[in-house]
Amino acid sequence: MASLTDKKKELFKVCKPWFNGEGFIFQSKRPVSFIKENEDIVIRLGFTFTLRSNTHSGTVFHIxxxxxxxxxxxxxxxxRDLSKISLGDDYLDTVFDNDFVDYYKQIKSNVDLTTIEGFRQWGHAIVDYAQGQGQAFIDTYSYLPNVLKEMDRLEAEGKNTNEILVGLADRRFRGLIISKLCSDPNFEEKVASRDEVFYNVPQLKDWIPYYNKLKERLKTVEPVYPYYKNV
Known part of the structure; x- marks a missing residue:
């Protein structure tokens, strides 16, 4: 039976040419990822490998x-301890390609990850995703006002912003920061709705000092992007 090291070599032999051609850097240390970065954003697609089972996994694109x-x-x-992020040894994600998560899982569930051939098939599935749906996600959501537009659509339809934003309670932090950066005329209404959550849900009491600090910080944040209805 092939070792995990050999199987990973085959996986990345398939993946690397496409990602390298698109300007991604391969990060072999944990978390294993393909990363593309500029002055504004970091785009990542990562992997988790297990030594004691074959429940290896890969992510969709995160920005x-x-x-x-x-x-x-x-x-x-x-x-969460954010010291590694402060030192530049790790990254935080803002949004992820939720629309493709279930289909991507289905693709991988049909691949036998006990074999080298299965890892090759997995690699081809990743490239197919990356150059199709994944590229469409990057093209749309690398622009922050489009993220705000999607947040507003989800909320208007009674859905949860965790379908685009990363995080648990901290996704609400991200939503307010995005709202302020994007000249959102409904920023104050969004703050009021988050107040209702953080100040009234007992399980979030540990978050309140951080939330208060965020609200003070947002008073000094200047909008950078035009509101999406004007773009």
Whole structure:
């Protein structure tokens, strides 16, 4: 039986040419990822490998907006040590390609990851995703006002913003930062709705000091992008 090391070599032999051609850098240390970065965003597609089973996994594309995540690092989170991010040894993500998660899982479930051939098939599935649906996600959501537009659509339809934003309670932080950066005329209404959550849900009491710090910080944040209805 082939070792995990040999299987991973075959996986990345399939993946690397496409990602390298698109300007991604391969990060072999944990978390294993393909990463593409500029002054505004970090785009990532990562992998998790297990030694004791064949439940290996890969992610869809995630995009981290530096203007958003720098504020998250500045105010901190009660449930995560952000020191590695502060040192540049890790990244925070802002949005992810939720629309493709279930289909991507289905593709991988049809691949036998006990074999080298299965890892090759997995690699081809990743490339197919990356150059199709994944590229469409990057093209749309690398622009922050489009993220706000999707947030507003989800909320208007009674859905949860965790279908686009990364995080648990911290996704609400991200939503407010995005709203402020994008000249959202409904920013104050969004703050009021988040107040209802953070100040009235007992399980979030540890988040309140950080939330208050965020609201103070947002008073000094200047909008950078036009509101999406004007673009």
């Amino acid at each position: 981290g907006f530096k203007k958003v995540e720098n504020i998250i690092v500045e105010i901190g989170l009660p449930n």
